[in-house]
Amino acid sequence: MRDAAALLLRARDVTRRFGGLTAVSEVSVDLAEGEIHAVIGTNGAGKSTLINVLSGEIAITGGSVELLGQDVTAWPQPRRAQAGLGRSYQRTTIFPRFTVFENCRLTAQAMREAPWNWWTSASTCPISTAAASEALERAGLSGRADRIAGTLSHGEKRQLEIAMCLATRPRVLLLDEPLAGMGQEETERMLSLLAGLKTGHAILLVEHDMDAVFRVADRITVMVNGAVIASDVPAAVRADPEVQLAYLGEVDVH
C-alpha cells in the first residue's frame, strides 16, 4: 500500500520485559516520511517504553528496529541519534542553566563534535550555530534565544524540547507527549508546528489529547497492556468497536 522506500523506521515485534512484566509486547510500527503516526493508549499501556526502546535508551528484549534501511537493533542510543533518530521527552529534559540558544546549539553540536579541537570556542562553530538558529526559528522561539532556558514558561519549554530535537537535523522524530500540560493557545501553536514538521520527517507521536491526535495523525496505533489492538487510519480506528470498548470510551470521560 505504501512506498517501502519512504519508510524511515520499521519496528518488528518489539518486546520489552521488566522482570515478569511485559511492558511492550510484539509491537510493530512503520514510520513513513511525511506522516504523523500517533500511538495512543491508557496510562501504563507501554507507549513511553516503546519510545525508549525505539530510541535505544533502554535495551530491547525481542524484535528488531530498522532505521533508514539499516538494522539498528543492537546500536546504542547515541549511534542511533547520529544516524537520524531524534526524540523528545515527556518530562521536559532541557539544560535549564544554559540560554535557549545554547540548548539548541549544544545538541546540534552532535552533528560535528570535533572534540579534539580544544582551542576554538564552541560559540564560533558555524554548523551548530546555524542549525540552532534554524531550529529555534522553526519552533517559534527565535525571540527567546538569549533567555535562560529554566526561566521559560512551561509551553515554551515544550517548544524548546522540540527545537533541541530538530537542531540535530533528524529524519525520524519520536515525540513523547509534546502537548502535556499545555494551554489551549499553546496546544494550537504546537499542533501547527507538528503539522509543518511532516515535510521531510517521519514522526511518531505519543499523546493523551485525543482531539489533537485525531486532528493531526495520519495513522493511529492503539496499545492496551503493551500490545497493539488496532493500527489504521484515524477514521477506521475511531470506528473500531474493540478500540471503543477498550480505550476511547473511557478516555472521553476526561
Added chain:
Amino acid sequence: MDIRAPRVLIPVLVIALLVVFPLATTGFYLEFTTKVMILAIFALSLELLVGATGLVSLGHAAFYGIAAYATVLLSPKYGAASAFWLLPAAIACSALYALAVGALSLRTKGVYFIMVTLAFAQMAYYVIHDTELGGGTDGIYLNVKPEVALFGWKLVELGKPVVLYYVVLGCLLLVFVFLVVLLRSRFGRALAGIKDNEQRMRAAGFSTFRYKLTAFTLAGALAGLAGFLVAVKDGFVNPEMLSWHESGAVLLMLILGGMGRLSGAVLGAFTFALLQLFFQWDAVFGNFSKHWQLLLGGTIIASVALMPNGLIGLPAQWRAWRARKLAGGADA
C-alpha cells in the same frame, strides 16, 4: 559601574602580586607560596572533573602521587634526569592510571563512583605503602633534581627556590588558561551538557562515556603535573601523597573556593593552605595549635553552611541578599 571590570582587574592584580612576591620575601613564605600554587594546579585538575563535568572523585590524590613517585623512581640515583622527558613520563604514568581507573569507574554513578575512585586510589596507596617499590612507609628521596638543559647549556635551575617559584607560577597560569580555553570549546561545552543533563546529551547523539573518560584522563594528567612539581620542589615523596586524606583535602579546597568556577579552585587552594597555616600557629593558639585539624574542620563546616557557593560565590550571594532585603523593605 562596569560589572566586568573586576573580572579583568582581579586576575591581573593577583598575577602581578604573585610575580613581584619573590622580590619581597625569601625562605619560608616563598616555598609556602610555591607549594600552594602546586596545590592550586592540583585543585584545578579536580575542578575539571567535579565542577566542569559533574564527576565527584574521591581518589584524585592517586594521580598526584603516582606522578610524584614516577619523577623520583625514573630519575637516575646519582645524576640529573632531563625534565624534557621526565615530565612527560611522569604525566604519562598518571594519565595511564587515570585512563584505566576511568574506564572502570565511569560505568558507575554518584555515590558508587565516589567509592570506586576511592577504592582505586587506596589500591595505589597500599601498593606504594606496603611494598619496597618506593621505599615503603618511609618514602624516598630525589637525590638530584631534574635539569632543564639544551646542548649542555642549563636553561633553568630548578634547584633554586626562586626559579622554581616562577616555573610553578608559569605552570599554574598555563593550566588555568588551558582550562579556560578548553571549557569554552566544543569539548568543554559537551562536558557542561553532561553535567547538566547526560540523558539529553545521549539522545542528541553524544557518546558521553568517551567524553567523561577523556576528561578523567586529562584531569589525571594535570594532577600528574602537580605531582611532578611537588616532587621536584620537596625532593622527597611519601605514600601519604596518595592517601584519601589528600584526595579529601583537594575536594575541600574546591568546596571552600566554590565549584563550577576555575578561579574558585585557585582561591580554595590558597584559603585552605592559609587556614591550615593559621590554625597551626602556636603564637595565637598556643598548645591548642596541635589540634589545628579540629579548627580547620569546624571552619569548613561553617563555611559550607554559610557560603553554599563557596568564597567565589560570595559577591553574588551578597547581591542576592541585598536585593532580597531591599524587596522586603519595600513590602514593609
